Amino acid sequence: MKLFITGASGFVGAATVRAALRRNHAVVAHCRAGRPTPRLDGLAGPLQRLDLDLRDEAALAAALVEHQPDAVIHLAWEGVRNTEHGARAQLDGNLAMSCAVARAAAAAGVGCFAGIGSQGEYGPEGPRHEDSLPQPVTLYGASKVAAYFLTREIARQNAMRHVWLRLFSAYGPGDNDCWLIPMLIREMLAGRRPEMTAGTQSWDWLHVDDAAEGVLAAVLSTRAAGIYNLGSGQAVRVRDVATMIRDLAAPGLELVFGERPFGPGQIMFMQADIARLCADTGWRPQVELPRGLAETVDWYRRHAG
Numbered sequence: 001m002k003l004f005i006t007g008a009s010g011f012v013g014a015a016t017v018r019a020a021l022r023r024n025h026a027v028v029a030h031c032r033a034g035r036p037t038p039r040l041d042g043l044a045g046p047l048q049r050l051d052l053d054l055r056d057e058a059a060l061a062a063a064l065v066e067h068q069p070d071a072v073i074h075l076a077w078e079g080v081r082n083t084e085h086g087a088r089a090q091l092d093g094n095l096a097m098s099c100a101v102a103r104a105a106a107a108a109g110v111g112c113f114a115g116i117g118s119q120g121e122y123g124p125e126g127p128r129h130e131d132s133l134p135q136p137v138t139l140y141g142a143s144k145v146a147a148y149f150l151t152r153e154i155a156r157q158n159a160m161r162h163v164w165l166r167l168f169s170a171y172g173p174g175d176n177d178c179w180l181i182p183m184l185i186r187e188m189l190a191g192r193r194p195e196m197t198a199g200t201q202s203w204d205w206l207h208v209d210d211a212a213e214g215v216l217a218a219v220l221s222t223r224a225a226g227i228y229n230l231g232s233g234q235a236v237r238v239r240d241v242a243t244m245i246r247d248l249a250a251p252g253l254e255l256v257f258g259e260r261p262f263g264p265g266q267i268m269f270m271q272a273d274i275a276r277l278c279a280d281t282g283w284r285p286q287v288e289l290p291r292g293l294a295e296t297v298d299w300y301r302r303h304a305g
Helices: 011-022 057-067 087-109 140-159 180-189 208-220 240-249 275-281 289-302
Strands: 002-006 026-031 047-051 071-074 110-120 162-168 169-171 202-207 226-230 234-235
Touching: 002 057, 002 289, 011 026, 011 208, 026 110, 026 180, 047 057, 047 289, 057 087, 071 087, 071 140, 071 169, 071 208, 087 110, 087 140, 110 140, 140 162, 169 208, 180 289, 202 240, 202 289, 208 226, 208 275, 226 275, 226 289, 234 240
Parallel strands: 002 026, 002 071, 026 047, 071 110, 110 162, 162 226, 169 202
Antiparallel strands: 202 234
16 A cells, blocks of 8 residues: 655654555655654655645645555644644644645545544543544644544545544654653653652553554554544553653652642543544554553663763
C-alpha cells in the first residue's frame, strides 16, 4: 500500500512513517518546507520526502494526483502545545488545511482518509467513548471536532472511507520537550527536583509506537470507519508516573507533590475506551508503561545536551 502522510516529521507522524516502512509500505512523507526533519533522518525503505505547503491547494492536489496514494493519513496541525490551544490559528489555518487535504484526496481517487483527532474533543468530564457528545473547552478541541465533521462530509460526498482517531496522551523517545514526561525526565536527569502539582490527576498514556500501529491498523483494515479512541485504555496517576521516572532517572531524589496549584480547567481523569478500535482492527497496545518509560528515559539520557 502507498501512504501519503502529512505532518510526517512530527512526533506521531515520524513514528507512523517508521511503522509503515517496517511493513514495506511505500510512504510519501509531507514535511514543512525548509524545516529540519531529524526524526526522519536515516530511515531506509520506499520513502519519498515531499516539502509542501498544505495551504497551497493547487500544489497539494497536483502532488496527490502525481503520487496516487491508496490512503492519506492527515497528522499535520498547527498549535498542539497547551499554550496554543486558544490561538486563533486553530480556526484560521487548521480547518482550511484539513478540508483541503480531504478534497485533494477525494479528487485524486484516494480510497481512505484518516485524520488524527484528540482527547481534547471530549472535554473535562464524562465518559470517553466514541459515541459520547463532544464537549471541548478549548479552540484546539473544538477545531478538531469541526475538522472531523467537515472531512467526514467531504469523504461521504466522494465515497471515500473516513477514519478519525482521537489520540490520548502519547509519549516516548524523541517527544516534544513541552510535554510533562519529557520535562520530568530532563529535570531529574539533571539532578533537579521538578515543581509539581499534587499529581492526583489520572491520564491515559500511550507509547508512540503503539499510537503509530493503531493508526496503521485503522487505515489497513477495510472494516474500519468512523471515530476511534487511540489510547492505552488505562488511566495512571501523574504522581505514579513521576515516581517511576524518578526511580529510573534519579533514584533517591526526593519528590514533593503539591508545590504548584492545578491550572484552570485541569482535567482530573482521562481514560480511553479502546474496545471499538480493538474489535474492528485487531490492534492492541503492546508497550506497557514501565517499559515505555524506561525506553524514554534511556533515550533522553543518551541525547542529553
